[in-house]
Amino acid sequence: MPTPFETLASFDRLIHEPARLAILTALSACEKADFVFLRNLTGLTKGNLSSHLGKLEVGGLVAIEKTFAGKHPITYVALTGEGRDVLKAYWKRFDKVREGLRRLKPLRAE
Amino acid sequence: MMADQKHLERIRLLSARFHELKGLRLALTGACITLVVGGYLLTEPAPSDTGSMVALVAAFVLLIPGIVWLGRYYDSTFGRQERKPSRHTLAFVVGFNIVAWTLNAAVPSIPAGGPTLGLVVMGSLWLAIRDWPYRGYYAGVAAAVVAAFAATASGGGPLAPNLTLGTLFLAVGASFVPVGLLDHLLLVRLMKETSAAQPERARP
Numbered sequence: 588m589p590t591p592f593e594t595l596a597s598f599d600r601l602i603h604e605p606a607r608l609a610i611l612t613a614l615s616a617c618e619k620a621d622f623v624f625l626r627n628l629t630g631l632t633k634g635n636l637s638s639h640l641g642k643l644e645v646g647g648l649v650a651i652e653k654t655f656a657g658k659h660p661i662t663y664v665a666l667t668g669e670g671r672d673v674l675k676a677y678w679k680r681f682d683k684v685r686e687g688l689r690r691l692k693p694l695r696a697e
Numbered sequence: 698m699m700a701d702q703k704h705l706e707r708i709r710l711l712s713a714r715f716h717e718l719k720g721l722r723l724a725l726t727g728a729c730i731t732l733v734v735g736g737y738l739l740t741e742p743a744p745s746d747t748g749s750m751v752a753l754v755a756a757f758v759l760l761i762p763g764i765v766w767l768g769r770y771y772d773s774t775f776g777r778q779e780r781k782p783s784r785h786t787l788a789f790v791v792g793f794n795i796v797a798w799t800l801n802a803a804v805p806s807i808p809a810g811g812p813t814l815g816l817v818v819m820g821s822l823w824l825a826i827r828d829w830p831y832r833g834y835y836a837g838v839a840a841a842v843v844a845a846f847a848a849t850a851s852g853g854g855p856l857a858p859n860l861t862l863g864t865l866f867l868a869v870g871a872s873f874v875p876v877g878l879l880d881h882l883l884l885v886r887l888m889k890e891t892s893a894a895q896p897e898r899a900r901p
Contacts, residue, residue: 590717615709618779619716621776621778630891630894656777
């Protein structure tokens with residue numbers, strides 16, 4: 588049986604990276620959100636956010652849709668079905684790791 | 698790990714409650730109701746429940762341009778987001794209207810609009826409990842409506858029966874102003890906290 592540390596090390600870096608996890612968490616609570624909302628919420632720069640979204644899109648976890656409101660271009664981002672499943676599975680594993688870490692006994696000096 | 702967990706919980710709360718936290722719309726609604734219904738109660742020599750209802754509808758019509766403008770302000774300042782579609786909203790609205798209509802028909806002492814005010818009390822208490830401690834101030838709306846009801850003849854108070862509905866609308870409107878402002882401040886504070894916590898750990 589893998590230790591909590593081995594499980595933690597085996598997490599998919601695509602999701603486990605803090606900024607991408609923040610983006611996915613924000614998207615999991617809504618239908619879709621635009622670029623400005625995600626930038627405000629995560630505090631990422633335009634370039635960083637674009638880069639993270641690009642990686643998530645290539646990984647199939649988010650879908651990006653470009654549209655217009657009047658003359659203003661808007662970039663909407665939404666979690667894909669696969670993205671929702673992967674995120675759910677991630678939190679399940681994460682909770683198990685946390686539970687495992689809680690059960691570990693601290694080493695005592697002989 | 699715990700700090701990250703809290704940070705993500707805050708992001709989730711903010712994303713899930715984003716539309717509810719656009720509090721300036723609620724504050725404007727409250728201000729409009731207070732001004733129009735309050736104006737009606739002050740200027741009309743013999744205010745009635747029907748007159749109070751008409752004043753309330755007039756307040757809603759008056760605030761439409763302001764709500765549209767505030768919608769644009771929130772879109773450009775905080776960004777756009779769409780909620781998950783709720784499956785139960787339509788069923789709830791239809792069900793509530795049937796219950797309210799039946800109550801009004803069966804119990805004549807309940808003024809028209811009374812069930813809606815009851816819903817405001819229950820709804821605000823539910824919001825205060827659901828988002829405790831962040832939005833505990835919603836209990837103030839329930840307290841204001843109950844206090845206003847107690848002050849009217851229907852609640853055993855000194856105010857005349859024809860003032861019941863108008864006084865209750867006034868209490869709801871007046872309590873919406875601070876609650877809406879607090880919602881807006883919470884939105885600004887949470888946005889600031891979530892965005893400030895991220896950049897140091899966020900290289901692509």
